[in-house]
Amino acid sequence: MTGGLRLGFAARLLGISILEVAESDAQAAFDAFLNCSGKSARLGAIQACCGCEVDVNNFAHHLPADMLECAEEDVDLSTAYYPNDEKYESQWNLRKIGAERAWNVTMGSPRVAVAVIDTGVDYNHPDLWDNMWVNERETPGNGIDDDGNGYVDDYYGYDFINDDGDPFDDHGHGTHCAGVIGAVGGNGIGVAGVAPRVRLMACKFMDKYGAGVLSDAVKCLDYALQMNASISSNSYGHPQQSRCMAASLQAAERRGHLFVTAAGNEATDNDATPSYPASYSHSSVLTVAATDINDNLTAFSNYGANSVDVAAPGHSVLSTAPGGYNSDSGTSTAAPLVAGSDGCHLVLWDGIPLFILIPVDCVYFRAVCALCVHGFSVFRHTNLQQQLAIGEALLSARTCSQFQSFMIFSYV
DSSP states (O other): OOSEEEOOHHHHHHTOOOOOOOGGGHHHHHHHHHHHHTTOSOOOOOEEESTTOOOHHHHHHTSOGGGOSOOOOOOOOOOOOOOOOTTGGGOHHHHHTTHHHHHTTOOOOTTOEEEEEESOOOTTOTTTGGGBOOOTTOOTTSSSOTTOSSOTTOSSEEETTTTBSOOOOSSSHHHHHHHHHHOOOSSSSSOOOSSTTSEEEEEEOBOTTSOBOHHHHHHHHHHHHHTTOSEEEEOOOBSOOOHHHHHHHHHHHHHTOEEEEEOOSSOOBTTTSOOBTTTOOOTTEEEEEEEOTTSOBOTTOOBOTTTOOEEEEOSSEEEEETTEEEEEOSHHHHHHHHHHHHHTTOOOOTTSOOTTSBOOOSSSTTSOOOEEETTTEEEOOOSSSOOOOOOGGGGSTTTTTTSOOOOOOOOO
16 A cells, blocks of 8 residues: 555554545544544554655654654564574585575575576485475376476476486486585575575576587576576576577567576687677676685686676585585576575566676676676675775766666566
């Protein structure tokens, strides 16, 4: 409700109807409330709803002083969350981005599906299976395309190498990425994902050797879009552009799908030597470089002022593996951290700092200084908890300060 006054808790206590009046009629609203309550009851609380902003002091000014005990803006409170996962202390990447503080706001939502476009996912893993996306209209193992979507038995996702409904990971790369995104948190075992309540959709296009073909990667993205995945994590690369992939990325733009991809591990400038899908210019593409525990760009990470958007922890990251756990390094581990963070509703928009991401300066690529988002905007924050001290010289017009604001998707 906008442009009015809502009497919430107090109205329920007194058994009266919700009273709505114009904002300018605050005194009339209060008088009507007192009349309705017999002018003798004590108010529990009044919630004024006037759009997104309410001037509490101005509203309180209209209330009789002798009737007002306290007037101040209310705030949301919650218990502090700290995961009990046995290996959580080794997950430096989550502490680096201040995930614990973020989890007190949101831990993600099972309504958000993140497609892991990779080598598949160990969907039987005890730290993953509770968070696996399932196609509820499909009966697994009956050999029938129950939902008529063109894919048989696609219960957890689909395997485009073998053209069947079993996207089980026989390599390990996809399971590692899946754990970074959405390993179950607070279950007393293993690790926690950055978004421990999202759902993981398995889209397999690479085999047990970590090899696949571009056409199957495109099919994976098309499947993710068809099945309404909000975000996809794409930790693979090749030097060749694809018109088919570009068309699918345009479809992703239209559907509001965020395509998060790894920058690559060749320590090269993607602006000079493009790597795809990292170097596609579509607004749906968010390309991620890798940083180490000291917030430095790793020695292996690719970079690029125009083609690389953000950086996130990607060195010695502990996550799930088929049947267990392991540590791995690469932009492949940084990209799913960003994909999961997006799924955790932590990416804000339109001039609000992108707290979740470790910033990379747009000109001095090896210095972690400021975040340049796809050539649009600079946000001067390093993580969820504190602002990074940045030299003013690095925020001059020589860097990215001339760019306009950029909107990134927020999923609810």
